[in-house]
Amino acid sequence: MKKAILLGVNIDHAATLRQARYRGYDMSCGKMVEPDPVAVALAAEQAGADGITVHLREDRRHIQERDVLRLRETIQTRMNLEMAPTPAMVEFALKTKPDSVCLVPERREEVSTEGGLDVAARIEELRETTARFTEAGIVTSLFIDPDSKQIDAAAAIGAPCIELHTGAYANAYYDTAARSREFRRLCKAAENAANVAITTNAGHGINYVNITEVVEIPHLHELNIGHSILCRSVLFGIGEAVREMKARMRDGITILPRP
Ligand code: PXP
Numbered sequence: 111m112k113k114a115i116l117l118g119v120n121i122d123h124a125a126t127l128r129q130a131r132y133r134g135y136d137m138s139c140g141k142m143v144e145p146d147p148v149a150v151a152l153a154a155e156q157a158g159a160d161g162i163t164v165h166l167r168e169d170r171r172h173i174q175e176r177d178v179l180r181l182r183e184t185i186q187t188r189m190n191l192e193m194a195p196t197p198a199m200v201e202f203a204l205k206t207k208p209d210s211v212c213l214v215p216e217r218r219e220e221v222s223t224e225g226g227l228d229v230a231a232r233i234e235e236l237r238e239t240t241a242r243f244t245e246a247g248i249v250t251s252l253f254i255d256p257d258s259k260q261i262d263a264a265a266a267i268g269a270p271c272i273e274l275h276t277g278a279y280a281n282a283y284y285d286t287a288a289r290s291r292e293f294r295r296l297c298k299a300a301e302n303a304a305n306v307a308i309t310t311n312a313g314h315g316i317n318y319v320n321i322t323e324v325v326e327i328p329h330l331h332e333l334n335i336g337h338s339i340l341c342r343s344v345l346f347g348i349g350e351a352v353r354e355m356k357a358r359m360r361d362g363i364t365i366l367p368r369p
Contacts (some may be wrong), residue, residue, distance in 0.1 A: 257295075
């Protein structure tokens with residue numbers, strides 16, 4: 111029987127929504143600051159998420175350090191911290207001790223992570239970073255494009271895990287030839303990684319349509335999915351949210367149980 115693929119839920123955009131209203135607020139005590147990414151993470155876990163992923167970006171545009179610390183104390187599954195391999199972030203991660211880190215490239219101007227990490231160009235530095243995390247009991251994953259050069263580099267630095275960037279595939283989805291080419295690249299990369307005993311995760315741009323094909327990529331351990339799940343929760347939650355507000359306007363009562 112085929113092994114079940116795990117689901118890591120990326121909750122960054124719960125924080126994006128909060129920051130859209132509450133950027134700069136003092137969030138440290140019991141004020142109404144919503145949505146709370148921790149509550150979103152716990153609800154995701156209750157629904158079956160196998161892990162929670164957050165990306166602490168250099169510009170702190172969504173997840174804040176405080177969110178990461180609170181998540182570390184509350185979630186019951188695994189915490190995967192996406193981060194740029196900068197000295198400050200490495201120190202933060204070693205202090206916070208997530209179960210795993212996913213090293214990603216980061217450019218301030220990008221909307222979301224746009225390309226994979228160029229591991230081949232930074233072998234020495236990333237070997238040392240990976241070794242520090244391994245010593246601290248933290249699993250290192252490298253977010254890379256599905257290229258054999260990057261997989262060889264990941265093997266050379268002793269990374270136990272990669273996350274294949276599925277963005278190019280997702281973007282090509284409605285162009286049959288390009289999609290088939292990108293899908294083959296992902297499959298080949300996953301085979302290459304398996305041949306050198308590297309665990310393969312994948313993420314970026316995976317949604318409720320392309321998932322049926324994505325799960326056919328061989329050797330997948332875990333998928334990290336954020337945007338599409340958050341979008342779906344907005345769509346399916348809007349009815350209840352409007353009904354509750356109408357009830358409060360009418361009767362001043364709460365009609366929904368809290369998670
Ligand atoms: N994996 C990595 C490394 C990412 O940077 C992102 C985007 O933040 C994701 C997975 C999730 O992508 P999406 O939000 O498109 O599902």
